[in-house]
Amino acid sequence: MNSASLDNWILTLVTFIPLAGGLLLMLFPRRDRDIRVFALVVSLLTFIVSLHLPVHFHRTQPGFQFEINSQWISSPNIHYHMAIDGISMWLVVLTTFLTPLCVLISWKSIHERVKEFFILLLILETAMIGVFTSLDLFLFYFFWEATLIPMALLIGMYGHGRKVYAAIKFFLYTMIASMFMLAAILWLYAKVGSFDFVVIQEAIRSGRVENFSAAALWLFLGFFIAFAVKVPLFPFHTWLPDAHVEAPTAGSVLLAGVMLKMGTYGMLRFNLGLFPEESRHNANWIMILALIGIIYGALVAMVQPNMKKLIAYSSISHLGFAVLGIFSFTQAGLDGATYIMLAHGVATGGLFMLAGILYERRHTYDIVEFGGLATPMPAYASFFLFIVLASVGLPLLNGFIGEFLVLSGAFQARAIYGILAATGVIWSACYLLWMYQRVFFGKVKHEINLSLPDLTGREHAALWPAAAMALLMGVAPLLWLNTIDAAVHNVLTPVAQLASKVVGQ
């Protein structure tokens, strides 16, 4: 197959290979080893196929690529419309990158109902990729909701402690919030007669949507609330610590690594893309909420006795940066926000994997249970330090680039926001390094920790890619940023035009 014809099908392939693998897995006999190997093969295959996207992406060409658009259902008018730009492409690759690592990290820790676990994981991967590739709002909404069910089942079936409570809380929070988005989507469909993102965007820009100006604020909020719960933005965040603490490691990795980005991606694509004017009008309070999230998340993370909860709150803080960057409406801010999404996926995914490795050995996340772990587990400690530094934002590692860009964007937007957000960077160094110190330095406090085995080969295999990616993204950010920059420019142009119009008046 030559690459031109593959270009039409590549997104369909990338999206549905995991699902096909999951369906095949249903036919497997319950021999756990085979199932694990097969899941690993499918997820690796998806990753390799997804690499076609960055390799064949036309970096100079703005707008959507690898487009496929054909009628799916005539009434209602739903299209199978998929395409990616420089932003969503990397999120797709992030998803396919993290899933094989999740398979590896769940190798031993999942020993019951193994088959169902990997089926759910693969279905989840398809749904997450679909969220980033869909351009038809109906298709998008479908994938968006479809991520909920496997994730809720993963938490509820394979989690720890109050897993059922956490699963239901997660499900209801996000489900109810996305009802508002559905209402907004249906309103748009009723007026425009299409679910197609591009068509609706066109219609709104040319002012062909009747009653739009009266409804725009509500539509904006309908989308926004669904995304804000997912991110999660400050007052909507209470589901996140519960879900993370009780989730199995792979669930946490994908939840933090990918699903939270679905929220920020949604804001970038749909809130900014469809309602630039409303985005501008509401940017102020959203940025303030993001700032509260950054600082509040960091302060709460500081006092957590539970390692996993600490990482969960750090996610709230880091995603606050992404939202801040998006609503700063500056090129640097949006570039940085996108970069943070990717960097956070790699770094926090890594942190959750590391926490999971420790849990497998000690069955606890409590920081006081550890101390001096650097002695029995030197390799583990090194990986942990590396990922922590990446997450803190040490220059030459991936967290730095995004935070730096967002901060410069925030300064351009409003200096005080930049200053306040910059304190977030300091806080994150405090709580992560302090946690590192309590867990790894000093003498071994508990006898039992002396005999903990260091990393196994499989765990090395799961951690090396994450660490290498953290470094690569830190030293060669342009590999990512040049496509992101072009796409962000595209997103920002109508907003910027609007701004100059306002200024012109």
Place this chain on the structure above:
Amino acid sequence: MSATPQTMQGIPQAVDYIRILPEIVLSVFGMIIMLIDPILDQKQSQKTIGVIALWGALAALAATVYQAQYPGMAFWSMVQVDSFSIFFHFLVAAITFVVVLTSFEYMAVQEIRAGEYYGLLLFGAVGMSLMSSAMELVLVFIALEISSISTYILAGFRRRSAISSESSLKYFLLGSFATAFFLYGVALMFGATGSTSINEIAEFLRPGQPSVLAYVGVAFIFVGLGFKVAAAPFHIWTPDVYEGAPSPIVGFMSTGPKAAVFAVLLRIMFQANAPGRLWLIWVVAALSMTLGNLGALVQTNVKRLLAYSSIAHAGYLLVAFAALPNPGIPAAMFYTASYAAMNVGAFAVVSHFGGAGERYVNLEDYAGLGRRSPLLAAILTIFLLSLIGIPITGGFFAKFYVFSAALQANLVGLTIIGVLNSAVGAYYYLRIIVVMYMRDEREEISVAPIPFGLGAALAISLAATIYLGVLPGRVLDYASRSVADLVH
């Protein structure tokens, strides 16, 4: 009584019989079953008779397809074959087919005599089929009685269980009461318009202001039919009857007779241009959705829970009746089809899992089903997701079409009530899923392997549910064609 003198004189032609061919086929097969049942040995007869019933349903499907080439009136304009009636004939025959498949195992496990059971299923299907093509209210009444009497008996088929007998008796008493309302309504309609033919009533009602008598007639007819579809406030019987009746039969009566009665309602409301339609439907739909969902929230018995859910679904469906004919009629038809697919399937799982004497029908019995029988749990999950209305299942588009039809008719209030109710509904369906996957079983309840018949039934319902959710276009297009049959 209503037919004009010239048509009365005519002798039925061959084509007249083709236009009731599915009914004839089903009756013949039903009679064959009744005749050979006493001859066969009781132990061995179960399978044989079941297979005959299966062929009967299949033959009715074939007859329906054949009949589709002969649209038109038959028997002095008492029967009308059009794409509308074909749609419902097909649906009823398909439901019967799947229910017979489900019953194979059930008969064996519950040790029920097969003869009358399968016979009555087919006779019930005769009545339901006839309801969708009858153009004469008296014929509707007869068809309604054929279907009702069959289901009254079928509801009491677990003879050893007191609760089943109670269910049958309750259904019979209240059902008869409701049919009397219907008949009274027909009589009042005749008084108001001088006819019992739907077309002639429509002719009479079209110009001018309908009399008070016509309003009352419509209301009484609606009470009778509302009972049959379990719409609030005529729904009180539903949970008790569904709880006691055999599970495959609950799957049957919650879909087959309902589809048929909805067909009659569509004809009366739209084709006969019933006065007072809007407000009557508005109130009943809102009540059904709300009471059904609220009732389901507190149930611990899965059959009762699904009974309340069927009340709620009758409410969603009625929303389409308040809309304009054009999006309303196809939306309602699509809803009956997708509801049939998911509900027959759900009850097939319930009947398999119930075990001998239907012992395991409580929510807590489902705990850990995801571990004990992953396939069955996964299938039930899909049906439940469809009942919630999650995309790529038939239940989603069913709700979508109904609510968008309502919005086009500017029924914003009713739509909001409906959408809020769907959110409430999600809770109790999800509860079943949560229990299946996330709770540990208290006692080890073994689940029998899935036998062939049930497997086929589940496969068909699953395929239909997914098909309607992925490619709803063809069914909807077909349903849209019926609009022209009903509204002139």
